[in-house]
Amino acid sequence: MTRIEIAGITAEDTDLALTDGVSGLTWGRLLDQAVRAGNALRDAAAGGRAAVIGANEVRTLVAHLAAALAGVSSVAVNARLRPQEVEYILRDSGSTVCVVPASRYADLFPVAERAGCRTVVSDVSGATAWQELVESGAPDWDPHAPVEPLVLYTSGTSGFPKGTHSRWAARPEPDVGRHLDSVRAGMAAVPDGPHLVAGPLHHNGPLMGLRSLLMGRPVVILPKFTAEAALAAIERHRIASTVMVPTHLSRMLALPEDLRRRYDVGSVAHLVLTGAPCPQEVKRAFIDWFGPVVSEAYGGSESGTVCMIGSEEWLRKPGSVGRPLPRFDVVVVGDDDRPLPAHRTGRLYFRDRTGHGIEYLGDPEKTAAAHLEPGLFCLGDVGHVDGDGYVFVTDRAVDMVLSGGVNVYPAEAERVLRDHPQVEDAAVIGVPDEDMGESLLALVVPVAGRALDERALDAYCRGFLASYKCPRSYAFVDSVGRDPMGKVQKKRLRQAYLASSAGAPGAVPHA
Known part of the structure; x- marks a missing residue:
């Protein structure tokens, strides 16, 4: 057992390590909390995983850091999910501990209990308080503890999400110390300096904030992305690196030019663009604004980054996602x-x-x-x-749609819609969206003689799924055009939408 040290930083360091604009921790307090909480999580998990239902706040990154230092497999869970979606992930992942934001405790505590979580951590009466968890943990770090990586959930064509280990290290390592060394080696090319978390902290890209902490770099979390808030944070904290999706870039470019020029973004040396294809005109405009600091990463939660391309390369090879990384x-x-x-x-x-x-x-x-x-x-x-x-x-x-940099699988919405008593059949497709890149359109076949209301269908869908998984528009059709094998030809449906007059959902031809 030993006292923790990260990149030469010890528990005596008083510089700011982590902030979300509301609360913050110095390196000393962060390391002490993370080590103690990690030891407590390991004891409470008793061989299971620790689910972290993560709002964009300091507590979320501290919980993941605590698990990483203790060798506990944390599970990154979207705080926007409906209770039944959370219950599925808790059961599927084998989570025995669950860290819940106070705002979600009332609806998620019974879910966590049903799913088999023996310990629920939340700053609400009746749960184990975070400070109580921290104080119960031993203060010493064990770099030789066995390790299991963080788990991310990715949806799929079956309509149910599946877990996968994060691929931040080039190869599996047997203990915490060597695993963290491998994670840090993968971050060596990222310039030193403060890191900005711009996206939701259950996604692989924004969780680069965790890797930045492991490099000894301070991290700033945006509780909610807005274009001007991002620019203000970059200037105030002299941000050196961040991960964004094309929608973030588009929204910043949409600000009035005089407002954009009001902020100094010269500190940014490494902006990783990921999550969805970026319109070429957006990427060119952003490189013109920020300089040649934009790198595009292609990969998945299950693989990590497999290809990368820098600004100058991309200007020579527009539209490419780069060449494969060395491994x-x-x-x-x-x-x-x-x-x-x-x-x-x-x-x-x-x-x-x-x-x-x-x-x-x-x-x-x-x-x-x-x-x-x-x-x-x-x-x-x-x-x-x-x-x-x-x-x-x-x-x-x-069959996947990229909406605002998020992978959305139509199968999830289709499964819910087809269970509606007044729906005979349904198919969900991705259609162009000026802000999000793509959005979901549901083509719904009503049961004969039944009238369906779009608002009622939307409310029904939102009762089972997080809002970002639900269609943004609906069209009522006679058929979704299943072939003799019962399959829906999604490309044909999408082409029909794009060819329809003015692209209006109501103009989708009956398949």
């Missing part, structure tokens, strides 16, 4: 599962040179379906590679 090779595969040459379009597969590939926890069938052979996996995209080895993503092979 990956790209293989483009045709319909016969054979490799294709450069410039030919097919499914994009990536070979993990460490041999590990990707894994969906508790779902060997989904894991196997993602691999062509051991270590050679697909993230569900279609594209090609040019003669210089640059990857271009042109389509998706799986």
Whole structure:
């Protein structure tokens, strides 16, 4: 056992380490809390996982840091999920401890109990208070404790989300100390200086804030993203790095030019763009504004980043997501599962040179379906590679919509809508959205003789799913055009929408 030290920082350091604009912690207080809370979480979890239902606040990152230092597998859970969605994740992940924001305690405490969580941590009467948890933990850090990585949940075509280990380290390590060294090695290319968390803290990209803390870099959390708040935080805290999605960039560019120029963004040396394809005109405008500091990362929660491209490269290869990182090779595969040459379009597969590939926890069938052979996996995209080895993503092979940088799977909304007693059938497709990139449109077939109301359907859907998973618009049709095998031809439906007059949902032709 030893006293904790991160990148030369010890519990005696009084500089600010972490803030969300409301509360903050010095390095000394952060390390003391994280070590003690981590030891307490490990004891309380008793071999299970610790779910962190994460609002964008200091407590969320401290809880994940505590788990990481103790070797406990934390589970990043979206604070916007409905109770039944949270219960599914708690059960599926085997979580025995749950950290809950006070604002969600009333509806999630019974859910956590039903799911088998023996300890619920929340600053509400009847729960274990966070400070109580901290004070119950031992103050010494054990770098030799066994480790299991953080778990992220990604939805899928089955309509139910699946867990996957974060891939922040190049290879699995047997103990906490060596695992954290490996995580830090993966961050070595990121410039030193304060990091800004701009997105929700249950996503892989925004959780770069956790890795920044492990590098000894201060972190600033935006409780909620607004374009001007982001610019103000960059100027005030001299932010050096951040992770954003295209919608963030579009919203900042939409500010009046005089307002944009009011803020000094010269401290930003590394802005990682991820989550969704970025319109080329948006990316060019942002590079013109911020300078050549924008790097685009392509990958998934289950794989980590597999390709990366910097600003100057992208200006030479517009539209590319870059070349594979050193531990990956790209293989483009045709319909016969054979490799294709450069410039030919097919499914994009990536070979993990460490041999590990990707894994969906508790779902060997989904894991196997993602691999062509051991270590050679697909993230569900279609594209090609040019003669210089640059990857271009042109389509998706799986039924997924990217809305505001978030992967949304229509199968979840379809499952809920088809259970509605007045719905005969339903199909959900992604359609262009000026702000979010894409949004969900539900094509609904009413039961014969029944009248359906769009608002009532939307309220029904929101009763089962987080709002971002629900359709933003509805169209009532005679059929969703299932083929003889019962499958819905989503591309055909989407093409019909795009070809319809003025693109109005009500103008979608009956399939």
